[in-house]
Amino acid sequence: MKFEIKRDELLDGLNDVMKAISQKVAIPILTGIKIEVNEKGMTMTGSDSDITICTFIPAERDGESLIKVIETGNIVLQARVFSEIVRKLPTNEVKIEIKDGFQTLIRSGKSEFKLIGSNPDDYPVLPDVKDEHSFSLPADLMKSIIRETVFAVSQQETRPILTGVQWVAENGKLSCVATDSHRLARRLTSPEEMPTDPLSIVIPGKSLQELNKILPDNNDPIEILITEQQILFKTANVLFYSRLLEGNYPDTSRLIPNENKTSVIVNGRSLLQAIDRASLLAREERNNIVRFSTDEGKVIEVSSNSPEVGNVEEMVEAINVTGEELKISFSAKYMMDALRAIDGQDVEIQFTGAMRPFILKSVNDDSILQLILPVRTY
Amino acid sequence: MKFEIKRDELLDGLNDVMKAISQKVAIPILTGIKIEVNEKGMTMTGSDSDITICTFIPAERDGESLIKVIETGNIVLQARVFSEIVRKLPTNEVKIEIKDGFQTLIRSGKSEFKLIGSNPDDYPVLPDVKDEHSFSLPADLMKSIIRETVFAVSQQETRPILTGVQWVAENGKLSCVATDSHRLARRLTSPEEMPTDPLSIVIPGKSLQELNKILPDNNDPIEILITEQQILFKTANVLFYSRLLEGNYPDTSRLIPNENKTSVIVNGRSLLQAIDRASLLAREERNNIVRFSTDEGKVIEVSSNSPEVGNVEEMVEAINVTGEELKISFSAKYMMDALRAIDGQDVEIQFTGAMRPFILKSVNDDSILQLILPVRTY
Numbered sequence: 001m002k003f004e005i006k007r008d009e010l011l012d013g014l015n016d017v018m019k020a021i022s023q024k025v026a027i028p029i030l031t032g033i034k035i036e037v038n039e040k041g042m043t044m045t046g047s048d049s050d051i052t053i054c055t056f057i058p059a060e061r062d063g064e065s066l067i068k069v070i071e072t073g074n075i076v077l078q079a080r081v082f083s084e085i086v087r088k089l090p091t092n093e094v095k096i097e098i099k100d101g102f103q104t105l106i107r108s109g110k111s112e113f114k115l116i117g118s119n120p121d122d123y124p125v126l127p128d129v130k131d132e133h134s135f136s137l138p139a140d141l142m143k144s145i146i147r148e149t150v151f152a153v154s155q156q157e158t159r160p161i162l163t164g165v166q167w168v169a170e171n172g173k174l175s176c177v178a179t180d181s182h183r184l185a186r187r188l189t190s191p192e193e194m195p196t197d198p199l200s201i202v203i204p205g206k207s208l209q210e211l212n213k214i215l216p217d218n219n220d221p222i223e224i225l226i227t228e229q230q231i232l233f234k235t236a237n238v239l240f241y242s243r244l245l246e247g248n249y250p251d252t253s254r255l256i257p258n259e260n261k262t263s264v265i266v267n268g269r270s271l272l273q274a275i276d277r278a279s280l281l282a283r284e285e286r287n288n289i290v291r292f293s294t295d296e297g298k299v300i301e302v303s304s305n306s307p308e309v310g311n312v313e314e315m316v317e318a319i320n321v322t323g324e325e326l327k328i329s330f331s332a333k334y335m336m337d338a339l340r341a342i343d344g345q346d347v348e349i350q351f352t353g354a355m356r357p358f359i360l361k362s363v364n365d366d367s368i369l370q371l372i373l374p375v376r377t378y
Numbered sequence: 379m380k381f382e383i384k385r386d387e388l389l390d391g392l393n394d395v396m397k398a399i400s401q402k403v404a405i406p407i408l409t410g411i412k413i414e415v416n417e418k419g420m421t422m423t424g425s426d427s428d429i430t431i432c433t434f435i436p437a438e439r440d441g442e443s444l445i446k447v448i449e450t451g452n453i454v455l456q457a458r459v460f461s462e463i464v465r466k467l468p469t470n471e472v473k474i475e476i477k478d479g480f481q482t483l484i485r486s487g488k489s490e491f492k493l494i495g496s497n498p499d500d501y502p503v504l505p506d507v508k509d510e511h512s513f514s515l516p517a518d519l520m521k522s523i524i525r526e527t528v529f530a531v532s533q534q535e536t537r538p539i540l541t542g543v544q545w546v547a548e549n550g551k552l553s554c555v556a557t558d559s560h561r562l563a564r565r566l567t568s569p570e571e572m573p574t575d576p577l578s579i580v581i582p583g584k585s586l587q588e589l590n591k592i593l594p595d596n597n598d599p600i601e602i603l604i605t606e607q608q609i610l611f612k613t614a615n616v617l618f619y620s621r622l623l624e625g626n627y628p629d630t631s632r633l634i635p636n637e638n639k640t641s642v643i644v645n646g647r648s649l650l651q652a653i654d655r656a657s658l659l660a661r662e663e664r665n666n667i668v669r670f671s672t673d674e675g676k677v678i679e680v681s682s683n684s685p686e687v688g689n690v691e692e693m694v695e696a697i698n699v700t701g702e703e704l705k706i707s708f709s710a711k712y713m714m715d716a717l718r719a720i721d722g723q724d725v726e727i728q729f730t731g732a733m734r735p736f737i738l739k740s741v742n743d744d745s746i747l748q749l750i751l752p753v754r755t756y
Contacts, residue, residue, distance in 0.1 A: 087659055088658065090651065110694070110695075111655055111690065111691075111692045112691050113690045115687065188498060273466070274489070277468070280462050280463055281459065282493070308494065310459075310481075310493035310494045311492050317488075
């Protein structure tokens with residue numbers, strides 16, 4: 001293997017692949033990045049067993065030569081050291097060459113690094129994802145879906161299935177749901193392209209968070225291929241593989257109330273800021289609980305109380321309040337997460353009583369639904 | 379106590395005072411900020427016993443009213459909660475008022491906080507710093523002095539005196555020295571104003587780091603008052619008190635070699651970058667040691683070797699090399715710290731042999747001297 005490449009291109013590719021690298025892997029070779037160079041260009045692969053990211057740098061782009069391939073070949077290099085070296089190389093011209101055995105020479109300007117590489121044949125083969133189910137989503141839609149759901153996955157491993165986001169596709173609709181059993185986030189969408197057969201999978205939350213960092217901020221279609229244990233997201237130059245979670249995801253549809261006794265329409269941003277302030281004192285206690293109450297008018301009172309520190313009361317002008325008077329308590333964090341997912345729009349909050357789950361959605365749009373279980377304090 | 383104040387002014391003052399607040403204090407009241415309001419304005423005091431910071435907000439500045447004092451008074455409020463509240467208040471208009479006992483009402487817009495305050499009489503009195511020794515330094519000069527020395531203080535408490543920077547003023551010169559016994563940083567200056575009597579004090583490194591964050595980026599004179607156990611730095615609106623370290627600071631003058639056998643003049647920035655790259659591999663081992671060697675020409679070789687990972691060699695073009703050929707090894711971190719203190723200028727490095735301390739200084743300027751002890755590897 002012998003080739004010349006622009007440092008900036010190499011670095012862009014490395015930044016993607018590094019997102020799959022973990023120092024805590026059971027298989028030592030996974031602390032490395034596999035590099036494959038052929039006439040078409042350079043492929044780098046990184047993996048932590050759960051997530052695998054492959055990025056491709058073409059030898060030529062729009063007539064401009066990015067890589068000069070002198071000799072094809074493969075090697076595995078220590079990911080962390082290799083990426084730090086590339087980041088600090090003195091010039092944009094980099095020459096990489098395998099010398100005796102797996103020793104790899106990296107030269108740029110007057111710097112010369114010799115890295116002890118590993119045998120590329122020892123690197124695990126990529127998951128084999130046949131296109132049993134395949135469809136595509138625009139990158140920006142996928143980013144919204146991830147942002148609006150993934151925060152609600154469980155952070156605890158006691159029920160591993162809840163650490164993932166459930167994606168169900170049927171009847172022309174894609175439903176994405178996350179819950180940690182105290183709150184739930186759901187995003188519905190009707191993509192132009194759908195898998196041909198009904199589909200129900202659970203994608204690890206961590207994988208979606210990493211994927212989100214790699215997806216471009218445009219509406220490029222991202223091809224999605226699914227087999228029994230793996231999902232593959234394809235962008236122009238990146239392949240992102242994730243394992244799927246196994247097990248039965250709970251039936252969440254019956255958690256969502258169909259009726260309501262109190263409905264509040266309020267500006268999401270104003271409410272978010274009020275809750276944020278109220279939670280300043282709530283945070284001093286271990287629970288971070290705020291109280292929310294309506295009266296006959298259109299004013300909501302948000303308050304919290306921390307016996308050792310003090311209390312806070314804040315009036316929030318609602319756009320509309322209908323139905324029964326209500327006093328309810330809930331986690332400030334869950335409420336702020338939900339309001340952030342709806343992103344500053346006017347929200348409708350539907351309550352069915354102080355001890356029943358309540359839901360939030362945008363007044364403009366039914367596609368995002370957030371559900372929160374209250375806490376008993378009154 | 380009852381007054382109205384602009385949130386932005388309050389926040390600026392709080393940001394300074396908070397630098398003295400630590401959650402790990404032996405005296406519980408020091409988790410609070412003391413607030414004193416009189417006709418002239420508002421004073422806030424924070425302290426962790428070692429450092430005390432007082433900041434003053436005048437009732438009026440340049441004819442603009444900043445504080446409307448309705449009733450004078452004092453209170454102590456929980457520092458962390460109070461500063462978070464102020465940071466998040468909904469409007470720039472803040473009303474603060476003591477109600478029953480020490481309960482303190484903070485109002486802004488439609489938010490109302492009640493904080494349980496503490497008795498201001500329980501707050502420790504400020505150190506009494508008479509102007510036994512007093513002089514002044516421009517703020518920007520003081521910032522340079524701190525930046526060029528404080529990094530070299532010892533991080534270990536085994537010899538507490540070495541965790542401070544020694545300031546010695548005599549014969550019209552101020553000498554500031556820090557050493558952790560493996561390297562030394564010294565800054566000499568001849569301030570326009572000097573203490574009348576000779577002075578030798580040791581200021582805790584941590585105090586100087588916090589002071590550095592508060593000093594303005596201009597040449598405003600900072601008045602310095604010193605008594606046996608305390609030093610006080612006065613800016614326009616801030617008083618910064620620090621305790622002094624007690625004990626004998628080692629005599630560092632005889633560590634500094636007067637002659638040299640090899641002298642290298644090189645661009646500081648180029649050498650810094652080369653050392654940084656070489657240290658990428660050195661870091662993998664526990665010691666972070668790089669090698670530095672000269673030959674007959676003007677080229678320096680910087681290299682390091684990590685048997686498990688690989689090695690790196692880099693040629694650096696020197697401006698001049700005179701004297702004996704040299705091979706020496708040293709801590710990459712110490713070398714980078716020293717080069718950063720000299721800040722990208724051309725540096726002269728004077729060696730007196732592979733096992734003797736060597737010094738670095740700017741070719742333009744004798745006022746900064748950095749000394750590093752080498753490590754035996756050849």
